Amino acid sequence: MTIHFKKCTFSDIHKLQDISYETFDETFKNQNSPENMKDYLEKAFNLEQLEKELSNISSQFYFVYLNSELAGYLKVNMKDAQSEKMGEDSLEIERIYIKSNFQKHGLGQFLLNKAIEIAKKESKRKIWLGVWEKNENAIGFYQKNGFVQTGAHSFYMGDEEQIDYIMIKTLS
Ligand SMILES: CC(C)(COP(=O)(O)OP(=O)(O)OC[C@H]1O[C@@H](n2cnc3c(N)ncnc32)[C@H](O)[C@@H]1OP(=O)(O)O)[C@@H](O)C(=O)NCCC(=O)NCCS
Numbered sequence: 001m002t003i004h005f006k007k008c009t010f011s012d013i014h015k016l017q018d019i020s021y022e023t024f025d026e027t028f029k030n031q032n033s034p035e036n037m038k039d040y041l042e043k044a045f046n047l048e049q050l051e052k053e054l055s056n057i058s059s060q061f062y063f064v065y066l067n068s069e070l071a072g073y074l075k076v077n078m079k080d081a082q083s084e085k086m087g088e089d090s091l092e093i094e095r096i097y098i099k100s101n102f103q104k105h106g107l108g109q110f111l112l113n114k115a116i117e118i119a120k121k122e123s124k125r126k127i128w129l130g131v132w133e134k135n136e137n138a139i140g141f142y143q144k145n146g147f148v149q150t151g152a153h154s155f156y157m158g159d160e161e162q163i164d165y166i167m168i169k170t171l172s
Contacts, residue, residue, distance in 0.1 A: 001066060001067060001105070002066070002067055002068075003064065003065070003066055003106075003107065003110055004064070004065040004068070005062055005063070005064055005065075005110070005111075005114060006062065006063045006065070007060060007061070007062055008054065008060075008061035008062060008063060008073070009054075010051070010054055010055075012061075012063070013047060013050055013051065013054065015063070015070065016050055016054075016061060016063075016073065017045055017047060017050055019063075019070060019072070019073055019097070019099070020044070020045040020050070020073070020095075020097075021041055021045055022099065023072070023073075023097035023098070023099055023100075024040075024041060024044070024045070024097070025037065025041065026099075026100050027097070027135070028132075028157075031134055032157055032158075032160070033158070033160075035158060036157045036158025036159065036160055037157075037158070038158075039157075039158040039159075040157055040158055053075075056081050058077060058078045058079040058080060058081035059075065059076070059077050059078075059081045059094075060075070060076050060118070061073060061074070061075050062074045062075075062111070062114065064098075064107055064110060064111055066102055066105065066107060069102075070099075071098060071099055071102035071107055072096075072097055072098035072099060072102060072107055072108070072111060073095065073096075073097055073111075074093070074095065074096050074111040074114065074115060075093075075094045075095040075096075076091055076092065076093055076094065076115050076118060076119075077091070077092040077094050078090075078091050078092075078122060078124070083130065084128075084130075084153065084166070086126070086128055089123075089124055089125040089126060090124055090125070090126045090127070090128055091115065091118065091119040091122065091124045091126070091127050091128075092127075092128055092129060093112070093115050093127065093128070093129040094129070096108065096111050096112065096115070096129075098111075108141060109145075112141075112145055115127060116169075116171065119171060120171060124171065125170065125171055126168055126169070126170055126171065127168070127169045127171060128147075128166060128167065128168040128169070129142070129147070129166075129167055130153060130155065130164035130165070130166055130167075131164060131165050131167060132155070132162055132163070132164055132165075133152070133162070133163045133164070133165055134162075139165070139167075142167050142169075145169065146169050147167035147168060147169045148167060148168060148169070149165045149166065149167050150166050150167070150168050151165075151166040152164060152165050152166060153166060
């Protein structure tokens with residue numbers, strides 16, 4: 001098994017759109033209405049939006065490949081790109097998604113370790129994320145990795161208000 005990691009550029013935008021749609025859809029479609037899913041997918045992953053995010057110098061996207069097959073992606077935010085005012089000493093993991101057929105092979109761990117590596121290189125003291133309260137699988141993964149819930153914020157999935165837990169890991 002060979003794992004590769006690559007920083008995304010503008011030329012990856014279509015691949016990024018495909019994997020963003022696919023992984024979000026398979027993760028959340030069973031717990032949300034088709035209308036709310038459609039609304040969210042169109043808003044969050046249209047090309048104009050992704051282009052804006054890729055051009056933000058305080059955000060970075062990465063792809064992870066298993067044996068040359070695209071298996072997942074990571075998006076991290078720093079400074080003002082963070083979706084909450086967490087300060088200069090924090091890094092946000094905004095998205096960490098592994099395609100369902102590649103899960104439980106250590107790839108999520110690989111991406112999380114990369115995010116920690118980036119945070120340390122950028123002299124950050126904390127790494128944080130928002131996770132839907134009903135996403136028990138991801139919450140278990142974060143807890144296993146030393147993240148602790150410190151708060152919550154609202155998140156709109158179409159017309160439905162949902163609660164995201166804020167989870168933080170202090171870096172040593
Ligand atoms: C959450 C996610 C990124 C984890 O990635 P993964 O590749 O399946 O997980 P890994 O195989 O790298 O697991 C790493 C470690 O975490 C543990 N782990 C994984 N899922 C876990 C869970 N639900 N509860 C507890 N521990 C878990 C594994 O056992 C492993 O530990 P070990 O090495 O001691 O056995 C992946 O399941 C995913 O993409 N889910 C769908 C998208 C999603 O929900 N993203 C988060 C949005 S906030």
